[in-house]
Amino acid sequence: MNDDTPAEERLAAILRAADPLPPEAELRGELRQALGRTRAAVRRVASAARSGPAAVYGTVEAPWGEVHVAVTERGLVAIELRTSGEAFAEQLAERLGGAAVPDQPGLYAPVRAMLRRAQAELREYLAGARTAFDLPLDLRDVSTFDRAVLEGARRLGFGQMSSYGRLAARIGRPRAARAVGGALGRNPIPIVIPCHRILAADGSLGGYGGGLDLKRALLRLEGVPLPYAFG
Amino acid sequence: MSSLLPFERVLETHGAEIYRFLRRHVADPTDTADLHQETFLRAYRAYGRLEPGANVRAWLYRIAANLVRDARRRSAVRGGAATDGPDPIAGAASDPHRRVEANELRAAVRAGLAGLPWRQRTAVAARVFEGLDYATIAAMLDCSEVTARQHVSQGLRRLRASLAPPLEVPA
Numbered sequence: 001m002n003d004d005t006p007a008e009e010r011l012a013a014i015l016r017a018a019d020p021l022p023p024e025a026e027l028r029g030e031l032r033q034a035l036g037r038t039r040a041a042v043r044r045v046a047s048a049a050r051s052g053p054a055a056v057y058g059t060v061e062a063p064w065g066e067v068h069v070a071v072t073e074r075g076l077v078a079i080e081l082r083t084s085g086e087a088f089a090e091q092l093a094e095r096l097g098g099a100a101v102p103d104q105p106g107l108y109a110p111v112r113a114m115l116r117r118a119q120a121e122l123r124e125y126l127a128g129a130r131t132a133f134d135l136p137l138d139l140r141d142v143s144t145f146d147r148a149v150l151e152g153a154r155r156l157g158f159g160q161m162s163s164y165g166r167l168a169a170r171i172g173r174p175r176a177a178r179a180v181g182g183a184l185g186r187n188p189i190p191i192v193i194p195c196h197r198i199l200a201a202d203g204s205l206g207g208y209g210g211g212l213d214l215k216r217a218l219l220r221l222e223g224v225p226l227p228y229a230f231g
Numbered sequence: 232m233s234s235l236l237p238f239e240r241v242l243e244t245h246g247a248e249i250y251r252f253l254r255r256h257v258a259d260p261t262d263t264a265d266l267h268q269e270t271f272l273r274a275y276r277a278y279g280r281l282e283p284g285a286n287v288r289a290w291l292y293r294i295a296a297n298l299v300r301d302a303r304r305r306s307a308v309r310g311g312a313a314t315d316g317p318d319p320i321a322g323a324a325s326d327p328h329r330r331v332e333a334n335e336l337r338a339a340v341r342a343g344l345a346g347l348p349w350r351q352r353t354a355v356a357a358r359v360f361e362g363l364d365y366a367t368i369a370a371m372l373d374c375s376e377v378t379a380r381q382h383v384s385q386g387l388r389r390l391r392a393s394l395a396p397p398l399e400v401p402a
Contacts, residue, residue, distance in 0.1 A: 003365070003380070004358070008387050012359045015390070019360055020255055020341035030254070034264035035246045038271045042242060045275060 054098025056111050057088060060122045064214065067191075069122060070100060071114045075136030078188050079122070081210035095141050095188070118192075125191065128221060131158035133192045142188065145173075149183035156197045159222040163201045163230060177201075185209055191218065203228040238278050242271055245291050248361065252292060255344070255356050256299045266302060270295045289370035292363070296353045296371050303349070343393045350374075351386030358383045 004012065021027055055077055057070035062081070068088040070078040077096070080088045085102070092100035101107070103115055117135065124130035139147055152171045156162055162170070164184075165177040173179070184195040185207060196218040200206040204227065208215035219226060250267050257263045273294050281290065344352050350372055357363040357371060369379040 004383070008384065011387055011391055015340055015355075015359050018336040018340040020337050020344065021251060021360075022254070022260075027251070027254070030260045030263070031247055031250050034250050034260075034267045035242075037264055038246065038268045039239075039242060041268050042238065042271055042275050045272060046238070 052108060053101040054096035055092050055100040056103050056107055056115050057085070057092065057100055058103040058115050058119055059085070060119050060126070062126050063217065067122065067126075069115065069118050071111060071118055072096065072138045073108065073111050073114075074138040074140065075114065076118050076189055076192060077138040079190055079192060081190060081214055122191065126221070131222075135192065137189060137192070139188070142186075145179065146183040146186060148173075149180050150187060150189075150193050150195075153184065153187070153195050153198060154193050156194055159224050160197060161224060161228060161230070162198050164198060164206065165201050167198055181207065197222075197224075199228055199230075201230070203230055238275050241274070241278070241287060241291075245288055246271070249291055249295050252356070252361060253295055253299065255341075255360060256352070257302070258341075262302070266295065266298050269298055273298075286367065286370055289363075289367040292357065292361075292367065293371045293373065296357075299353070300349045339394055340390075343390045346393060347386050347389055350382050351389065354379055354382035355386035355390065359387075 022030070055070045055072045057068055057078075059066045059068055061067075065082070066085075068078070068080040068083065068085060069076070070088070070092055078088070078092055080091075083091070089100040089102075103112060114135075121130060121133050121135060125133070139150065142150065148171045149167065152167050153162075163177075164180045165174075168174055168177045168180045171180075180198075184198060187193050187195045187209065190196065190209060196208060196215045198206065205212050205215055216226060219228075246267075249270055250263065253266050253270070254260070254263045257266060270291065274291055281287070344356060347355065354368050354372060357368050358365075363371075365376045365379050365383075368383070369376045372379055372382065374382075
């Protein structure tokens with residue numbers, strides 16, 4: 001392991017004799033204090049983590065693959081139509097500032113029950129057996145404007161269509177069609193907040209976070225004729 | 232993950248050496264303690280994602296070395312040099328029990344180290360004072376062992392030049 005040259009060794013020995021650390025007695029005191037503080041900080045963070053995960057998630061089988069669903073103790077917090085479980089958990093942890101864990105025995109029962117309810121309702125919807133969702137939503141990290149847009153979108157019933165401009169007008173911001181599109185693009189709970197029911201003014205699909213083929217599939221499921229023409 | 236120690240054991244095992252490492256680069260004990268806490272909090276948050284069999288020691292040193300670098304950048308931006316503030320050793324020279332000569336030497340080494348680029352400084356301190364092997368230093372600096380070895384050589388060469396008068400180090 002020792003592959004320093006002799007000249008380097010000699011210099012290293014001189015340097016070691018002049019180690020810039022404070023004298024041992026002083027250092028011991030510093031060390032005791034610093035270690036105590038660090039230990040306390042780690043314990044604080046650890047006990048906060050032990051108080052429970054921020055979100056619990058599971059999957060639902062959809063025709064195009066697995067859909068990920070997450071709930072917190074406040075309600076449904078995220079649906080991802082296409083990502084992997086790992087990416088989903090990471091995004092959630094980032095959003096909520098706490099761990100997101102897969103559903104498992106031992107987790108807080110009411111949250112697990114909420115997850116099962118969300119999974120069941122989603123499954124029924126995808127099977128064409130449900131037209132409305134009855135779940136509390138957790139939109140704690142969504143901005144006021146985005147929330148107004150998402151709540152506007154949520155009032156659209158099964159198969160009921162709107163446009164970015166109409167939705168903008170409906171929330172009292174008639175000139176904000178583009179911003180409405182942005183807010184819908186950030187929708188953390190697609191399907192349940194039905195941003196797929198909002199199209200461009202000319203009836204063309206506009207955009208969709210999960211891809212336009214998914215938007216088309218969801219609208220087909222709701223019996224919406226495509227291409228769509230606003231009456 | 233099962234082969235990893237519980238995190239508290241990691242802190243008990245490596246806490247002191249990481250403090251010493253930080254303290255050589257940071258003149259103020261309170262700043263050092265802050266960086267120490269930050270090092271282990273970061274490590275704690277990432278610990279669960281560490282691969283079994285990972286070199287935990289090198290990984291901790293790396294987090295600490297990065298924090299020293301960031302702290303120096305911040306203090307450079309502020310126009311100060313918090314990590315190279317008043318030298319506690321030079322300040323303690325009034326202590327009659329301590330030999331002034333030794334203090335001057337320490338101050339010269341500290342100043343010489345502070346004058347090195349970050350990678351060389353980290354590599355030299357790790358090699359000379361912590362006695363770390365090149366595999367660990369390479370992991371710390373996220374480079375190859377050959378490059379780590381070069382950082383040490385170049386750093387030592389520059390140190391020798393800057394210390395030649397006070398230490399009478401033969402070239």
